[in-house]
Amino acid sequence: MYSFHVFEHLSYEEGIHALRELHRVLKPGGICRISTPDLEFFAREYVQQLDVLDQEGTDARQDFRYEWSCLNVIDQAVRKKSGGRMAEVLRANNVDKTYLKYLNGDSLNFVVDPNHKQSMDSPRRPTYFDGSPAPLVFRMQKLVWAVVRRVLLRLSPGLDVEIQNERNRWLYDRISLAKVFKAAGFSEIAIQEYNTSQIEDWERYDYDSSLFGKYPLEPSLFMEGKK
Structure with missing residues (x-):
């Protein structure tokens, strides 16, 4: 299991x-x-980046590494909107893609290499992971959930964090x-x-x-x- x-x-x-x-x-x-x-991995990495910043000073690359190491510890616990502060940092122009790969593996491949961007399953593209078409019942469930999600987010935008299980x-x-x-x-x-x-x-x-x-x-x- x-x-x-x-x-x-x-x-x-x-x-x-x-x-x-x-x-x-x-x-x-x-x-x-x-x-x-792994809390230990992320906590040690944060302290290490804090020490590097203290000892060597800051530049764009080190600023990113310090902030990203901190966000990996706390952002998903406190964010109030989907993506949180992490999404904002990834939109900046000082993203260290090597460091992203080190801390997050393939989970952020869409940032490291846009060619690996994973297509999202949607009611318009109802397929299984192997690409085979999903049955009609599954398609209808996806469609209903998409409508419900849109209504819920219109009523309370902050629910997106909970709906997408980001917390x-x-x-x-x-x-x-x-x-x-x-x-x-x-x-x-x-x-x-x-x-x-x-x-x-x-x-x-x-x-x-x-x-x-x-x-x-x-x-x-x-x-x-x-x-």
Whole structure:
């Protein structure tokens, strides 16, 4: 069982409840794998960029690195509109694309390389990920949701953050996530890399690898536990 970047959108209490439910439905011996933004990674990176700024002074490149490292820690927890301060910074002319790749992997490829911009699924292009056409029921559901979303945003523009599930409600490091696994009843809790797992034949799935090289799709904390 695998959850990719979901638990940061749950409160701490909701995270424990969700992991207990995952434990409940797993067969004995089953593996649960969680990936989520790594608070330790982002916090250390922020402090490092702060130190660089103190020691070497500032320029356009360092200004971006400092602000972007800070935004990766706090922006999604406090933003009041879709995209938040991150979207504003990405529209500036001092974007360090190498640093974006380092902190965010392929998740911001549309900034790093416009040729990799992913087309968004919409009621006008109702397809599955493999490009095959979706059934009529799915198309109608997409159309209804698009209309409802438009009405809700007209009534309350700030709802876009919630509707698109941009809000981060909790961040974990290797210690706190292991405690949640333990509280949910898991054993043999272990940190993994993007390309390692206790799940049998994990390399067949390759969920966390980039399509463009030997690096993670998105830098994350990967952890697994066994029932």
